[in-house]
Structure formats: structure tokens, C-alpha cells
Amino acid sequence: MLTGSMLKQAIISGANNICSQKERINDLNIFPVPDGDTGTNMSMTITAAITALKDCDSDNAGEVAKVVASAMLRGARGNSGVILSLLFRGFAKGLEGKAEASGKDLVKALGIGVDAAYKAVMKPTEGTILTVAREAFEEGAKAVKKVTDPAKVWSVVCKSASESLDRTPELLPVLKKAGVVDAGGKGLLVIFEGMLSFIKNGKMIEYAEADFSSADTSDDTFRNAAAEFDEVINFTYCTEFIVGRDASITTSPLKLRAYLETIGDCVVVVDDDEIIKVHVHTEDPGKALQRGLQYGQLLTVKVENMRQQHEQQKASNAKSEKKLEVVAPEEEIGFVSVASGDGLTTLFKDLGCTHVVSGGQSMNPSTDDIYEAVMATPAKTVFVLPNNKNIIMAAEQTAKIVEDREVIILPTKTIPQGISAMLAFDPDSDAVINKGAMQDAFSCVSTGQITFAARDSEFGMKKIKEGDIIGLDNGKLTVADKTPKKAILKLAKNMIDKDAEFVTLIYGAGISEKDAQEVYDELVLKYGNDVDINMIDGGQPIYYYILGVESSN
Numbered sequence: 001m002l003t004g005s006m007l008k009q010a011i012i013s014g015a016n017n018i019c020s021q022k023e024r025i026n027d028l029n030i031f032p033v034p035d036g037d038t039g040t041n042m043s044m045t046i047t048a049a050i051t052a053l054k055d056c057d058s059d060n061a062g063e064v065a066k067v068v069a070s071a072m073l074r075g076a077r078g079n080s081g082v083i084l085s086l087l088f089r090g091f092a093k094g095l096e097g098k099a100e101a102s103g104k105d106l107v108k109a110l111g112i113g114v115d116a117a118y119k120a121v122m123k124p125t126e127g128t129i130l131t132v133a134r135e136a137f138e139e140g141a142k143a144v145k146k147v148t149d150p151a152k153v154w155s156v157v158c159k160s161a162s163e164s165l166d167r168t169p170e171l172l173p174v175l176k177k178a179g180v181v182d183a184g185g186k187g188l189l190v191i192f193e194g195m196l197s198f199i200k201n202g203k204m205i206e207y208a209e210a211d212f213s214s215a216d217t218s219d220d221t222f223r224n225a226a227a228e229f230d231e232v233i234n235f236t237y238c239t240e241f242i243v244g245r246d247a248s249i250t251t252s253p254l255k256l257r258a259y260l261e262t263i264g265d266c267v268v269v270v271d272d273d274e275i276i277k278v279h280v281h282t283e284d285p286g287k288a289l290q291r292g293l294q295y296g297q298l299l300t301v302k303v304e305n306m307r308q309q310h311e312q313q314k315a316s317n318a319k320s321e322k323k324l325e326v327v328a329p330e331e332e333i334g335f336v337s338v339a340s341g342d343g344l345t346t347l348f349k350d351l352g353c354t355h356v357v358s359g360g361q362s363m364n365p366s367t368d369d370i371y372e373a374v375m376a377t378p379a380k381t382v383f384v385l386p387n388n389k390n391i392i393m394a395a396e397q398t399a400k401i402v403e404d405r406e407v408i409i410l411p412t413k414t415i416p417q418g419i420s421a422m423l424a425f426d427p428d429s430d431a432v433i434n435k436g437a438m439q440d441a442f443s444c445v446s447t448g449q450i451t452f453a454a455r456d457s458e459f460g461m462k463k464i465k466e467g468d469i470i471g472l473d474n475g476k477l478t479v480a481d482k483t484p485k486k487a488i489l490k491l492a493k494n495m496i497d498k499d500a501e502f503v504t505l506i507y508g509a510g511i512s513e514k515d516a517q518e519v520y521d522e523l524v525l526k527y528g529n530d531v532d533i534n535m536i537d538g539g540q541p542i543y544y545y546i547l548g549v550e551s552s553n
Helices: 004-026 038-053 062-074 078-094 103-120 129-143 151-172 173-178 183-201 219-225 252-263 284-297 305-318 342-350 369-375 392-403 416-425 431-443 484-495 513-527
Strands: 237-245 264-271 273-282 296-305 331-337 355-358 377-383 406-409 446-450 457-459 462-464 469-473 476-481 500-507 533-539 545-551
Touching: 004 062, 038 062, 038 078, 038 183, 038 476, 038 500, 038 545, 062 078, 062 151, 062 219, 078 183, 078 296, 078 305, 078 392, 078 457, 103 151, 103 305, 129 151, 129 183, 151 173, 151 183, 173 237, 219 264, 219 342, 237 284, 237 369, 264 462, 273 284, 284 296, 305 431, 331 342, 331 369, 331 416, 331 431, 331 476, 342 355, 342 416, 342 533, 369 377, 377 392, 377 416, 377 484, 416 431, 416 446, 416 500, 416 545, 431 446, 446 484, 469 484, 476 484, 484 500, 484 513, 500 513, 533 545
Parallel strands: 331 355, 331 377, 377 406, 500 533
Antiparallel strands: 237 273, 237 296, 264 273, 446 469, 446 545, 457 462, 469 476, 500 545
16 A cells, blocks of 8 residues: 555655656657747646645645645646646545555546546647556556556556557657657656656655766757856856858868867857857857858857846846735736736736736746736736647636636737737726637737747758747748748748738847848838738747737638
8 A cells, every 4th residue: 555655755756757857858849949848847847746745744645645736736837737737636536535545546546637637628639648648547447457556556557658658659640750759748657657666666766967968969968058157157148159051161160169168168069061050158259250150151149148147037036036915806807918028028017917927938837827926916807818828728727726706718829819819908898798809809810930940850841950940820830041030021921911900020039129120121111001010029038030910800
């Protein structure tokens, strides 16, 4: 039988296992957009439970499961995190009132969680974490007819989850094409295996920080190099650029690396036949760029003042540590939205949002983050605009735990949809009428996004290299180019048709006002006679440009 303290240690072991492997799980995300956060979301979700367990001294399995479920629900981030929290909520329901748990109890609890997870997803897709959880439960249910020992039963659950994970590429062709398994399913298996280590052998899997010190050219090496200044800032400017290689220049990039090491630190030089990607911390970005020009044309350049960033981050952290105060629901209607970037935060507040939760692509807020903002909004009815498809489920969980006010989730998937919804609000109408009007408004909005390829991929018959500029039309990759300007103009040509009435160009943190103005001027020249075009300094990360196109139908 499994006692409460044993269950507690097993879950901690599972959490340590996924925290150690989260980057490998992130890298299973097959789409080239920088949204590889499945491992991060799942690890942060279960870590919320570990924090809560520190104050739990109970040896009652049901009580431990209840603490875990409550903490994971509030800490859930992203769709994968919400599904994970629902699976563990099943443990709370299945083990309720039980001091100890048998193998049969564990499987029954898992089944309750699987059922809840499937019901929470509007259109469940097989070949995902849902499939892995369901098939693991089904094999476990067969096993308990013969054995009840928790270790033996959970061994069957893990074995079945592993086999199910291996089959996910057969259920999802995109996984098979990319040669990977489902990221969410992998994360679940890693947690289950961490739990098994303690249940079966009494061995706690310890947290091990991934080693990125080797000088390879993987995504992980480059991704983590920029974070190294957290401890000591020896040089002011974080300088990143990509050089399009001139075929006539045969000088080795190793010489570029050697030079950069004389003017800075945290040097990473990644190259192939077409590009050289560079990262360096230095006091003189100009020297780094000039040396890079000796190898070809600069395709992208980003220079950031790390000392300034560090101070801003410290201020932001201090601010975020201050909890929002719960206020009484006195007004009729209030709003909470999710956005990232000073410009977008200011815009949504100007449009009437009491609170703007920081988050978006690769930075999904937790259910508790949204809950806190809702409870700090003085309204009887609070509309929540997630503005990202991976935040909708977390927002929906918020609605289930708020008791003293009504919460309405408007399932906005993008920033332009959120803006259109807020513009459609009528203060003279009630919540029901406004819900319909706001949904109608954002349903007519198409969204284009310009970002960079986070990994090598394929677009049609064309190969995309890490660092290439890519354009998404309503989430579908349609454009690949070498500069943000070329990419946004191509994307606009695809999206602005005869039905378009309003166009909003939002430029991000990596774009200067001058560059944005040039794009805006070209859009006005080409489309200004037929549509109303506006430009906003959003300051958002990840996306160089966001394009909102509102149509008449």
C-alpha cells in the first residue's frame, strides 16, 4: 500500500525528473515558431505542487493528493499544464478519504483524471498527451484484475505510457514527418517514470540541471548562452546577428570566434553553408558587427543593454512579488487581458482593462496569475481575454474557482482579436449582449505574425534554417524571408483582400520606430485608399510584427 508520505515523495521524484528534462521536451515541439514551452509549462505546473507539499505533514494519501491537485490547478500553465493538473485532480477525487492507496486505487484515480482531461478539450486530438494518459490507464485497469501492488501496477502504467508515446507519430502525421514523439506525452511519461522510481525502489530522482557547456551547435547551446549574464555582467551589450555567407569568402568562422573572444565573453558562433549566427557580450557591438561583415551581409541584428535589462528585471521581479489585493465586486463589468510588452499593456488598460496579466507566446501565465487579476478587478462580471490559444484553458480553469463574481472567458487567440473585442464593448449594454457583440467582433479578425524560426524545418518544398524570418497567417506558416520588413510586406499582400476594412500594424521590441514607419508607409501607399491602417508600438517580444486585419464578413 502507498502511504501519504510515499505518494508525496513519488510526486516530488516525478517533478524532479521533468524539471531535469524540460529542455529536451521543449525541443520536441515540431513547429519552427519559438513556442517550445511544453516541458517548461508542465514542469512549472507540477513544481507548484511541490511548493505546496513543503507545508504538508500529513501521511494520509487522500490529503496529500488533495494538496497536490489544488496547487497544480492554480499553477497550471499552457494547455499541457492544464491537462496535467486535471489528471492529478483525478488522484484527489479517486483517493479521497483513503489513508493508503492500492494499485487499484491509483488506476481508478488516473481514470477519473483522464475522463476530466478529455472533457476539458473541445476537440480532443489523438496522438497527444491525452492518448498516452488514456492508454496507460486502460492497461493499468487490466493489470489490477491480477495484481494490486502499487509498484507492479504503476510499472504497467509506465510501460503502457511508453508504448503509447512511441505510437504517437502513427496517429499524428506531422510528428512522423518530423521524426519525433508528442512533447506533452513525453512530459507525462517522464513524470510517471519519476514517480515509479520511488514507488518501486524507494529511489528519489534528484533534480539535475542540464549541461549546456559543450561547444556544439544545438538549439540549446544558443538558447542558453544569452541567459548567462544573470550572475555577473562583465560586458554591457548582448549582441546577436546573423550573417548571410558570401560564397567567395573562404575565411573560417573560427577566426571570427577567436576575434570576438578578445572583445567580449559568452561567445557562440554557429555556422553552416548559408549563414553564420553570432552571440557575444561586449562593450563595443560595432566592432563585432564590422568583423561579421567580412563574411557577408548582415541579415538580422539585435543589440540589448544587459545592465539596463538587469535593473528593469529586478524592478519587475520586485513588482511581481507584490500580490494584487482582492477587492469587492462593486461595478457591473470589468476586464482582464493577457499581453506582453509595455505598449500593449498600456493599450489594453486604455481600452478599459483593470489588469493586464504579463504573458503570451513562450510565457504562459498560470491559472493563479489570472485568478489573482480577476479577484483584484472590482466587478460583478469579469471578462477575461487570453489573447493566445495556449492560455485559453488556464483561463477557463480560473472561471471554475472564482466564487463571488461571474467570469466570462472570451476565447481570443491573438492580440488583434483582443483589441477588436475591447473596441466592441458597449458600456450601456449588459454582459450577455456585450459577450455576443465582442465575440462577433473578434471572429472577423485575421492575425499575421512575423517572428524567427527557432529550429530547422520545412515550408512546402523549401527548407527553413534556424534564425530565418517567418510569417504566420492565422497560425499557418506561409512566408519565409531574410528580413522582417520583406516578410511583413509579403504577409500583408496575402492577408489584405477586398473584404478588409481595418488593418493594425503592431511592431515589437526588436523593431525601431524608423523601420516600422517605413513598413507603415508602404502599407498605406498600397492599401490606404481601401482600408483604414493604424500603427501601434506594442513592444512585444518574440514577434517583430503583428498584423491585425478586420474584415466586413
